[in-house]
Amino acid sequence: MTTLEQAPPIGRSLPPSRAQRPLDVARPAPALRRAKDHLVAYGLLFPAMAVFTVFFFVPAAYLVYISFFHWGVLSSATQFVGLENFRHLFAQPLFWRSLATSGYYTLVMIPATVLLSLGVALVLREAVTARRGGIWRAAVFLPHVTPVVATSIIWVWIFNPQFGLANFVLKSVGLPALGWLSTTQWALPAVMIDSLWHSLGLYVIIFLAGLANVPRELVEVARLDGAKRGRIFRRIIWPLLSPTTFFVVILATVNSWQAFSQIYTMTGGPHGGAGGPAFSTTTDALLVYQTAFTFDHFSLASAMALVLFSIILLLTLVQKVISNKVVFYR
């Protein structure tokens, strides 16, 4: 037992002897231990980092590089042209039209995605019993795991003006048949319907997870407070769901600006003519592809892709700034 006389003076503690710290004897020095930890961490990260570097970072950096050059896949000569590609790009009416088409597509897709997927998520959560819930969730999610090309081909059949299901339904309710993919007016909406159907499952699952995070007690207490369903949704669920909604908006924005496969498959496919009729479905992403792989202007396509990247980045940043005011994080 330590007596008062033996105790070290306050504030001047004695260094612990080796005998008092048997566990520390075998441990390496902190710096060495940290270095070892880092090595293990980087070792575990290496496979993913390698794949990302080879297939994402290097091509992205190379894209920025060639956007300032005249460059072709088959020609070995490259020539620095500065901002020439960008000047040429901005002088093209088709580029501006494709931007407008992409903007229109995004503007329609974001609210449609949010409203539809949230609505379906609410119905799935409210109306479906736990046992059947899994089946319905799987049914809604299934289109998303099917390749876009496959679902788009199905929608091409559905939108067939002569024997498609879409016109059959329209006619059966007394409405006139539409030209769908063969008309400039309805081609883009037809693509939007396919995109919505294909991506809905993902957003529904995200919203279902968000709804599951809204504490049940808050809804119960609001009911006891006398609030009706509409008011509970507006004042309790919607604000608490705002981080999820924000995430869905960001995801829908990026996916809409990058929409390619469904447009390519539905409006032309490998036989050519994608983006028609009369460029009505030529979005920025499609134009990038066509410029690079159909017309072999890789430098111009790179400049275009860089502009597209800047637009998405800018939009995401704007959304982030807005979100600080409207999104509530618990």
Place this chain on the structure above:
Amino acid sequence: MARVELHNIVKSYGDQRVVNGIDLVIEEGQFVVLLGPSGCGKTTTLRMIAGLEQITDGEMYFDGRLMNHEAPERRGVGMVFQNYALYPHMTVADNLSFGLESQRRRGSRRKARAQERARVLQVARLLEIDHVLDHRPKELSGGQRQRAALGRALVREPDVFLLDEPLSNLDANLREKMRMELSRLHDEMPVTTVYVTHDQGEALTLADQLVVMHEGKICQAGQPGEVYSAPGTTFVAGFLGSPGMNLWELPGAPSSDAGASRGVHLSGEARGEHVPGEGPVVVGVRPEHLKLVAEGEHCPARVDCRVDVVENLGSHVLVHAKIQSSKQASLVAKLETSAGLRRGDRVAFGAQAEHVHLFDARTGQRLGHRLARERTSVGV
């Protein structure tokens, strides 16, 4: 204020019955505490009163009005949840006024708002949270959150006030303080209150009437002191008190003063009205009623044992001892710190006749002394 009546209330989830035929009458303005271990059905009962759970069978009335199928918002109940359930994105003022706004009727909105603000301020002052009205819940301390949750339930002047383990998230000191606050609040605003807890300290101090529940049924209901001093079943005896009552099962009450069964000596005085030979009995004595008995000293109930563990709790010691001539039976005695017992000491503990409780070992029901209240109704 409302009079609440529960008649043979049953709640089942599929084949599983979680509440199994509850009969309870809660008079206007009473503070009733539902006490029981986890899973005994007390919270489910509370949620059925609130209307958050459908009643499977039975009838519930508020002031004679059948409430079985009435929507929660039409029952006039205010509820405080265990985790407070404050709206995290709203200020305290908005939390308090949400219910008032939801029930606002058509008419002058400006006038209604002014009245709501005044009411919110009045309740906030009563609960001493008027200085944090513009704060969000995450900026509040545990006690302030608790008060805000109480305020939100009280601001609408409910007929029935329901509290589901409202103090369980607070630390020990704050819990004690809030317990007193709740008691004061009920004195100032005597609303019919149903309070659910598994903390017997809260139950005994707060309740006008205490209802002990076990396995979906009411074991005993009555005034707290009454339930504590005359437990109706072995479950209530063992559950109430810290530590619970010592219970020893004997094959039959010893028929003579000199006889002992499994190390427990009971005189005729201690056996009371119990007739020997009725079958196995359970003898119960509370730890605080056990005293050390000297060799040869007469005591109506006497147990010879060997000290196993002595726990010093500052104000008193808890002595855990093994009963001699019984391999498994043990006892706990609450003694003064000056008792000076050590592990291995051979001692005798005794209790006065009025502190000896007898129960039927087969049914667990109290024997001998009649219960002050055998009805489960807690009406006055």
